[in-house]
Amino acid sequence: MQSINKRFNLKGLHLLLSVVWKTSPFVFVTVLLVTLANTALQFIPVLMPKIIIDELMGQCRNSILARDIALFVAVSLGLNVFTMALQYYINTKNLEITKEFNLKIGSKLLTMDYEYTESPAALDKKEQAYQAISASGGITSLLNTLISTISSLLSIAGLIYILSTLNYLIIGIIVLIILINTLLQRKTRNIQYSFWHKLIPVNREYNYFYRTILDFNFGKDIRLYNIKDLLLQKSKQNMKKTVDNMMELTNKKSLYACVTEIAVLVQQGVIYGYMAYKVLNNSINIGSFTMYVSAVYKLSQNINLIIGYIINLSQSLLYLNAFVEFINLPNQKQRTGQPVKLTNPYQLKLVNVSFKYPAAEQYTLHNVSLTLNSGDRLSVVGMNGSGKTTLIKLITRLYDPTEGEILLNGVNIKNYDYTEYLDLFSVVFQDFRFLAASLKDNITVGQGCKERTHLLETLSKVNLHEKIEGFVNQEDTMLYKIFDEQGVDLSGGESQRLAIARALYKDAPIVILDEPTAALDPLSEYHLYSHFNDLTANKTAIYISHRLSSCKFCDTIAVFQRGQLIEKGSHEELMACSSGIYREMFNAQAKQYVI
Numbered sequence: 001m002q003s004i005n006k007r008f009n010l011k012g013l014h015l016l017l018s019v020v021w022k023t024s025p026f027v028f029v030t031v032l033l034v035t036l037a038n039t040a041l042q043f044i045p046v047l048m049p050k051i052i053i054d055e056l057m058g059q060c061r062n063s064i065l066a067r068d069i070a071l072f073v074a075v076s077l078g079l080n081v082f083t084m085a086l087q088y089y090i091n092t093k094n095l096e097i098t099k100e101f102n103l104k105i106g107s108k109l110l111t112m113d114y115e116y117t118e119s120p121a122a123l124d125k126k127e128q129a130y131q132a133i134s135a136s137g138g139i140t141s142l143l144n145t146l147i148s149t150i151s152s153l154l155s156i157a158g159l160i161y162i163l164s165t166l167n168y169l170i171i172g173i174i175v176l177i178i179l180i181n182t183l184l185q186r187k188t189r190n191i192q193y194s195f196w197h198k199l200i201p202v203n204r205e206y207n208y209f210y211r212t213i214l215d216f217n218f219g220k221d222i223r224l225y226n227i228k229d230l231l232l233q234k235s236k237q238n239m240k241k242t243v244d245n246m247m248e249l250t251n252k253k254s255l256y257a258c259v260t261e262i263a264v265l266v267q268q269g270v271i272y273g274y275m276a277y278k279v280l281n282n283s284i285n286i287g288s289f290t291m292y293v294s295a296v297y298k299l300s301q302n303i304n305l306i307i308g309y310i311i312n313l314s315q316s317l318l319y320l321n322a323f324v325e326f327i328n329l330p331n332q333k334q335r336t337g338q339p340v341k342l343t344n345p346y347q348l349k350l351v352n353v354s355f356k357y358p359a360a361e362q363y364t365l366h367n368v369s370l371t372l373n374s375g376d377r378l379s380v381v382g383m384n385g386s387g388k389t390t391l392i393k394l395i396t397r398l399y400d401p402t403e404g405e406i407l408l409n410g411v412n413i414k415n416y417d418y419t420e421y422l423d424l425f426s427v428v429f430q431d432f433r434f435l436a437a438s439l440k441d442n443i444t445v446g447q448g449c450k451e452r453t454h455l456l457e458t459l460s461k462v463n464l465h466e467k468i469e470g471f472v473n474q475e476d477t478m479l480y481k482i483f484d485e486q487g488v489d490l491s492g493g494e495s496q497r498l499a500i501a502r503a504l505y506k507d508a509p510i511v512i513l514d515e516p517t518a519a520l521d522p523l524s525e526y527h528l529y530s531h532f533n534d535l536t537a538n539k540t541a542i543y544i545s546h547r548l549s550s551c552k553f554c555d556t557i558a559v560f561q562r563g564q565l566i567e568k569g570s571h572e573e574l575m576a577c578s579s580g581i582y583r584e585m586f587n588a589q590a591k592q593y594v595i
Contacts, residue, residue, distance in 0.1 A: 013317055015324055016142060019104075023096045030086050031147050037083045038151040041076065043158060046298055048072045050291035057286060094143060101133050101323070108327045114398040116329060119358060120201075125329065127204045128322035142316045145309050152306040159299040166284070166292055170271055174300050181260045182307045188253050195249045199242060206238035271296050333400060333418060338411070340420040342509060346409050348372040348395070348540070353404035355394055363402070364390045365563045374509075377541045379551040381582065382560035388544050389430070391560070392512055395542070396425050426503035427512040434498070436482040439468060440475040443502045458505045461535055462497040504535060511535075512542045548586045557582060 020027050048068075055065055109117075109126070116122035163171055209231055221227060275292055278284045284292070350370045356363045365387045372378055380388050393399045394406065397413060406413045413421055434442045443455065455475060459465040471477040471488065478487035490498060500516055533553070543554055551557045552571050559567035559574070559582045567574055567582050574582040 013320075016317075016320065019097055019100050020093075020143070023100055024093050027090060027093050027143075030090055031143070031150075034083055034086045034090065034147050035150045035154070037079045037086070038147070039154040039158075041079050041083070042151075042155040042298060042302070044072055044076050046159070046162070046291055046294040049294060050287040053287035053290055054285070090143065090147075097143070098133060104327055105129050105133075105323075108329070111331075112329055113331050113333050114393075115332075115358060122329065124200050124204065125322065125326040127200050127207075128319075129326035131200070131203070132319040132321075132323040142313070142320070145313050145316065149306060149309040149313060152302045152309060155302045156299060156306065159295050159302065162295045163292065163299060166278075167274070170274065170296065171299070173270060174296065174303065177263050177266065178300065178303045178307060180263050181304060182311075184260050185308060185311055188257075191249060191253070195245055199245060202238055202241050206235060206242075209234045209238070333397065334414055335418040337415045337417045340408075340416050340424065342409075342424065344374050346374045346509075347407075348510070349407045349410075350395075351405050351407060353394065353401045353406060355390060355399065355402045357399075363563055365394070367404070368563075368565045370558060370565060370568070372540060372542070374540055375538070376556060377536065377543065377554040379543045379545070379554035379557045380560065381545070381548060381551060381557060381585070385562075386560040387563040388560055389514060392427065392429075392514060392542065392544070396427060396512070397421060424508055425510050425512060426506040426508040428496075428499045428503045428514060428516055430515045432496075432499040434479055434495070436478070436480045436487075438473075438476045438478055439471075439488075439498070442479055442498065443475075443505050445502070455505065458501050461504060462501045464494065464497050464501060467494065500535075508539075510540045510542070512544075514544045515546065516543075548582075548589050551582075551586075 051068055052065065055061065055068065105126070108129075112122075160171060213231055213235075272293070275284070275289055275296075279286065279289050349372070350368055353365060353368045354363050355365045368387075368391070370378075380391060382388055390399075394401055397418065400414060408416065408421075435445070437445075440455065443458065452475075456465055459468055459475075468475055468477070472486070478484035480489060481487040496516065500513070503511060503513070541554075543550060545551075555570065557567075557569060557571060557574055558565055559580075561581060567577070567580055574580055575586065577583055
């Protein structure tokens with residue numbers, strides 16, 4: 001286990017150094033200079049008292065005393081100012097380095113397999129990665145700890161040399177006491193890391209409820225359904241778990257801290273007693289006594305510090321290991337492959353496709369075979385939970401089938417270049433999202449803005465042209481008021497039409513609409529249906545809807561039940577089947593309208 005942790009710690013250290021080098025190679029030079037300056041500052045309070053006391057006890061020359069004191073003050077002041085200037089530069093670069101680490105997390109979130117976004121284990125790793133940047137002071141603390149560690153090592157070497165002129169036994173006593181304290185500190189750090197690791201899922205849950213409280217989109221539901229009490233209760237439960245764990249941690253740390261203090265007092269009593277004995281026997285003078293006392297204090301302090309630094313460094317790198325694990329989460333999907341050369345006619349075919357979500361026991365889809373030819377309009381219907389949206393996730397390669405295969409022109413879609421394959425689809429999911437950016441950016445995102453006439457034509461197709469033309473900034477109007485007080489909040493139906501506009505603007509050969517009219521009023525729905533063929537002209541369309549009247553616009557209807565394809569045919573063919581599920585569902589809806 002230790003070798004594994006060591007390997008990951010080295011990975012974390014390598015990552016840290018590589019990011020520092022990328023941000024500014026000069027940081028390494030600055031670190032070296034700060035280290036040397038800090039080391040020099042360690043010896044001034046050790047040597048200065050001896051020199052001054054020796055002069056006072058000897059010839060007591062005022063000019064020499066004044067010169068020595070002025071020299072020590074000037075050197076101390078100069079080194080401190082020099083160190084502060086360099087430390088300011090390092091802290092400035094630390095901000096850039098921290099941002100670089102945040103960008104690495106963002107980049108990973110944008111490129112990792114979609115299935116990780118629905119995996120609690122992967123989400124915990126993401127939370128650990130974010131906390132790794134801020135744990136124990138974050139990246140800034142980590143770099144400063146490196147500087148302090150090197151500085152303390154150099155100081156210890158010099159102080160050991162000074163004390164060796166008195167007695168090596170003193171060094172042995174100091175090292176023994178510090179080794180005892182080290183074991184106690186290590187236990188404390190292990191407890192602290194275990195506490196941090198245990199709180200990851202608790203913090204993730206707390207952050208979710210906290211973000212929900214701050215999310216204005218939940219405002220109406222919170223008030224109308226009195227969700228306030230539930231949210232506060234959940235938050236309090238999470239806080240109680242955190243407090244209970246912190247109390248346990250504090251109690252154990254306090255016990256170890258008490259033992260550490262006792263050991264230090266014993267060390268000081270023995271060493272100071274020995275040096276007082278040497279003075280009484282005239283083995284050393286008062287100036288040397290002062291120097292040795294300061295050296296003992298500094299050595300003890302630096303050894304304690306360096307052990308603490310090493311433990312902190314190891315602990316921080318252990319936290320950083322969580323960051324490394326997250327950004328190194330392997331993508332299971334094959335990303336590279338043969339280019340997609342889509343020529344008409346083309347065919348998308350599912351062959352005995354079955355799928356079950358990771359860690360799930362039951363299949364969401366089972367043994368589905370379906371063929372979609374270029375230009376076809378397919379309607380997918382079924383009860384909630386029948387696997388309709390999962391089917392779309394498989395076709396668009398957000399997930400890969402557990403069994404079976406999906407073929408495009410006879411080639412398994414896994415063998416195509418992943419990015420090129422995704423370019424074939426314009427999709428509107430039920431849970432679509434928009435950015436707090438301009439309306440134009442939300443429609444043209446990822447495509448680049450073509451001619452304005454093309455954008456306006458797209459808006460006209462979804463009956464949004466007049467609405468957006470009425471805004472002062474028209475298509476440059478900001479969506480939401482997060483960054484702009486003049487931003488707009490669209491209604492549910494308008495947002496859904498904007499999502500459809502984004503899909504149409506992409507102009508991909510295959511259009512997939514998942515419940516596209518759920519938030520539309522009857523007139524807008526009629527407008528969409530009546531222009532359905534125009535919207536999907538020369539394209540292949542897959543249409544998911546609970547409103548079965550939309551199926552009349554499609555060539556083929558696929559009926560799903562409990563993850564299986566149980567019926568397939570045109571509206572007329574399925575209505576002709578007296579015992580069919582589709583006929584039963586259609587008549588049940590039609591009956592409500594007739595009544």
